[in-house]
Amino acid sequence: MALLELENICKSFKTGDTTTIVHNNLSFTVDKGELVAIMGKSGSGKTTLLNILAGIDYPDSGKYVFDGSEVVIKKTNDGIKFRRNQIGVILQHFALINDYTVYENIELGLWEADLSKHERRKKVDEVLERLGISDLRNQYPDKLSGGEKQRVAIGRAIVCEPKLVLADEPTGSLDNETEKEVIEIIKELNKSLEMTFIIVTHDEEVASCCNRTITLQKL
Template sequence: MALLELISITKSYGKPEKKTLVLDNLNFSVSEGEMLAVMGKSGSGKTTLLNIIAGIDYQDTGEYIFDNQSVKLRRTSDGVRFRRNKIGVIVQHFALINDYTVYENVEMGLWESKLSRRERRTRTIETLEKLEISGLVNQYPPELSGGEKQRTAIGRAVVARPLLILADEPTGSLDKQTEDSIMDIFKDMNQSGSTMIIITHDEDVASRCTRTIKLEKR
């Protein structure tokens, strides 16, 4: 079954007299349980696409259907409500909160959930263990390596067990070994039921996904 569908999506940026068309009549769907790689040159619109799927940005024309419902968002707070407990996002440059510890950064992913404090704690600890960063709970992001920051960002995105996980170049600046272990974690999450969309420039990462789509630069 399709988890999401994009129908004739277009998106441009800039003033009406000087518009840059980024997505031109884009059509595709993603089935439940897929692990989709999105590739394409820098500037081809990968992050733009991810932002539309996440409800962070909106298309100009066309229809976006998520979980059988047409997504119509007008403001930031609509997006927050739309994502709540359904979509976890790992953004391009982590966006960790430097004043929060690793534990607090991961637990943040549950702020919108209805779990009790005790359940939040259990869930956060489970996630930290799975990502092998339990030893870092009291450290702050500036004290972490790139791979550790990435695991923390992943923890925050997955702790609520969303239907869909979106990751924007999650292995961008990591060495091969760290990249492999992050991909193992993603495979694991995919096999336990999360649909995944991973933006990547890396053929090895794409080859570990179940399908690849390529965006063309306009």
């Protein structure tokens, strides 16, 4: 069953007199529970695509259907509403808040969920346990290794149990061994929680762990 469908998406950027065409009639479908890799050369529009999928940016034309409804983003608030508790985002450089503990960083993923403090605590505790970082709960990000930071960022992305997790080069800042650990975590979450993942990567090894790869061409 399809979680999302893109139909003839076109996207270009205008800077002064120059127009850069990034996507021209891009169409694909991702089913619920899939783990999909997006590959392509630098500038082929991978981040632009993730931004469209997250409702951070919108296409010039074409149709985006998520979980049975067409996504129409006219203003910033539409995007925020669309993402709310539906989409988790993981970035290459973690984007953790240094003044917040590991626990508080993960709890941020619940800021739009209508939960009591007790319910929030339960969910954050479960995620800490699942990701094997319970003992780091009171630690601050600057004391963590890259792999630990990425676990926290994954925790923040998944704590609201989103339908879709988008990851932009989640292992791009990690060494080979840590990369494998992070990929194993993503695979485990995908399998046990049936969470759908779309992962942008430059790494064949990461892509080979996914169900399939969509390769974007630079136009």
